[in-house]
Amino acid sequence: MTFRQFAFNNVVRNKKLYAAYFLSSMFTVMVFFTFSIFAFHPALSGSEMNQSVAQGMNISAGIIYVFSFFFILYSMSSFLQSRKKEFGLLMMQGMSMRQIRSMVFLENMIIGFFATIGGISLGLIFAKGILLLAENVLILDSELHFYLPIQAVGLTFVSFIVLFFFISLFVSYILRSKKLIDLMKGDKKSKGEPKANLFLTLTAIVLLGGGYAVALLVEGMAVLAVMLPVIIVVTIGTYLLFTQLSVYIIRRMKAKESFFWHKTNMILLSDLSFRMKDNARTFFMVAMVSTVAFSAIGTLFGFQTFLTAGTKENNPNTFTYYAYDNEEQADVALVNETLQKENIKANSEQMVLRYYEIGQDSILIAKQSDFNRFAELIGEEKVEVVAGEARVVEFDGVPYGHTKELIGQTIELKSSEELKANDVIYSKALPATDSYFIVADQHFEDLPDTTYETSYHAWQVIEGKEKVLEISEKLYEELEFKISAVEYEVYQINKAFGAIMFVGLFIGVVFFVSAGSFLYFRLYMDLDEDKQKFKSISKMGLTTKELKKVLNRQTVILFFAPIIVALIHGAVALTALSNMFYYDLFKESAIVLSVFLGIQIIYFFIVRYFYGKQVREAV
Structure with missing residues (x-):
């Protein structure tokens, strides 16, 4: 040979x-x-x-x-x-x-x-x-x-x-x-039984607790400001969790005799205590690699959902058109002809958006009848404005409006009469990116001169929705920035994010498979030692059922201790992302974390079967 x-x-x-x-x-x-x-x-x-x-x-x-x-x-x-x-x-x-x-x-x-x-x-x-x-x-x-x-x-x-x-x-x-x-x-x-430093153990708790608290409590752009410090703190805390806190917990469990001497706990804890020092670094690496995979894919998925959902939320109409030049009549005719040609039925409304100087700002003021026509177009209830008053409208889904500043604000009419806004309603009827006023029709013509105005058209498709994306592309080519189609905008977002999601998913899966492989290597490095150990213990009366129970617990701890930590890290990270966007990403976070946990569970059952089989055969 x-x-x-x-x-x-x-x-x-x-x-x-x-x-x-x-x-x-x-x-x-x-x-x-x-x-x-x-x-x-x-x-x-x-x-x-x-x-x-x-x-x-x-x-x-x-x-x-x-x-x-x-x-x-x-x-x-x-x-x-x-x-x-x-x-x-x-x-x-x-x-x-x-x-x-x-x-x-x-x-x-x-x-x-x-x-x-x-x-x-x-x-x-x-x-x-x-x-x-x-x-x-x-x-x-x-x-x-x-x-x-x-x-x-x-x-x-x-x-x-x-x-x-x-x-x-x-x-x-x-x-x-x-x-x-x-x-x-x-x-x-002999490496000796590892001992935990009390100061470092408490430090691990403080670092993880403090990092989580900051990540969960801050909102908006403050999330970006604290991101790096939180990552550093949580990373150090995670390392101390596996090298110090876990050892401390095991020693405390061993010190409790009623628990330590209960059935096979002694075998499990004694072995785990001696091996924790070697496993700690592997656990730390697996936890951090898995956290990167969870957070990266969850962030990409969540950000895409946030953008698409926000686009749909802020654009309740199928098509909207703003007249920026003298071609309004021809442009609107083109939209109507295109819809008719494709056999698409749609309801439409038109109005002039008028802005007035209120205080130091230019604020939209709409009359009741116009507002109600557009509210009915998207299925919202009509509103009534009492003569002599005004109502503040906050665009539902936009948390940055100047609603508080408009409440109690006075609108002066040409007739010297004053309208005061006392209450707020939430609506998506008009395309305002800020809060605005509604007044009764009889007061609208008595408003002072406008600072700015533009013609606005909206269409709501009721039949033929499957053709909307196709004709949207055609209309964008003809009218460019003057028309907006929510389906087309969502399509463009998904198109832009498609490549990022595809790449992120593959890289995340590679990271996660590698993390599982690290655990496999760590487990099989001690296979010969485990065979000899359980063979010796079996001679002292350890039954096959008890052996299987110890092996299951040992494998569960090895596989899921770092994964559970990674899941918690990932959940906190995605919650912080939700706070930054003021958007609930619970569903997206749950999907991502559940999928990865499911993969790890399948991996666990496969490895447990072959690992347990080899140990039992040796015994």
Whole structure:
């Protein structure tokens, strides 16, 4: 057997340990390859919008590549830790440290080569489906047909072979100073039971509590001002949570004898206490990586929802038109003819928006009959204004109006009579971005001279809504900024966010899969130790049922401790985003966090099955 065959057989024999590393690396290669397919796609070299999408894909591929380097480096370091004893035995058989480094280099290159080939192959298999999905999500101007991505294949293969080469060199290099005695003892060196520092434990509570409180209490643009300090504080608090607070809680639980001696708690807590020091850093890394994934995707999803919902909220009419020149009659005729030609039925209204100098501002004042016509157009109730009074209208959905300033304000008429506004109503009838007045019809003609006025038209489609987007594009080409169509504006928002959402989703999934892989590596690093431990305990009377119970609890803690922390971090971050926009993002936050939690639960059941099976077979 040659040395290369020996290295290859090592990989094959350790396939259970290398499985998650190989699959995660292959998935990362596939994602990078997918972005490369888009970046080199002929259809994305046309319009400026498509070119920006291609550029975004290139940037995303770069982010994935950089993250892949650190992910694979961490993974290999984890494997080296679990194979110390194996290396020691090989040295006893006469293998030099140089040969061990060469073996590790070859093993990693073998895995890297097949992971790269596998990732590219999977990317090619699913390329057509991904292109179809992206075509709908990205809302591009052209069709993303399937093509043979020679450039993408070449770039992906070379990039990841180079990446695995340098990581293999680095990993083999760090083995150079290991001594035989250290390798033979491996993880048998007693690390001692970790002890928690009370001051650092309290610091963790204060930092997390303070960070959460600030993030949840501030509103508006103040959220941006406190964002960086909160991130720093919560990050430090999270590290102390796993290194200090968790250890303190475990020691307190062990100190309570009634709990510690209850059934199998002693086995669970004793083992968890000794391993917490090693797991703490992995927990911290998983929690922060998962938080980034939750927050990034939740923010993108929430911001898109905020914009689309806000657009619909502030534009209750299907079409609105403002007359900025002398072509009003021709423009309105064009809109009506287009609707009629497409067999679209719509109700319409027209009025002149008149603004008057009230105090230091120019304020819209509408007469009751005009307001009621537009209110009826969008299905709102009519209002009545008592003679001698005025009513303040706040546009429903705009929290920045000057309503308080207008309440009690006096409107002077030409006849020297004064109208006073005493109450407020909320409406979307007129397109005001600020609060305004309604007066009775008999007072309207008695108002002073206007400071500004413009003609305003609105259409509300009642039949043929499925054709609105199509004709909106035509009308925008003809009338440009003079007409507004809510469906078209929402379409443009989704089009702009499509690429960002697509990229963010892929990057978030890569981060999350990597976080799950970190947990898998941490669990399997201690597999041999767990086999020996439970085998010894079973001889003392541990039943199969109790063994299964301990394994389940241990795996649950390992998998869900960092994920629960990440979910809390993500929920706080998305709540802060809601406070910044003054918009409830609970639904969007719940969807994002639930999806990721569901993925982690599925991952947990898969790993628990194979991990538990191996331990039970050893026992």
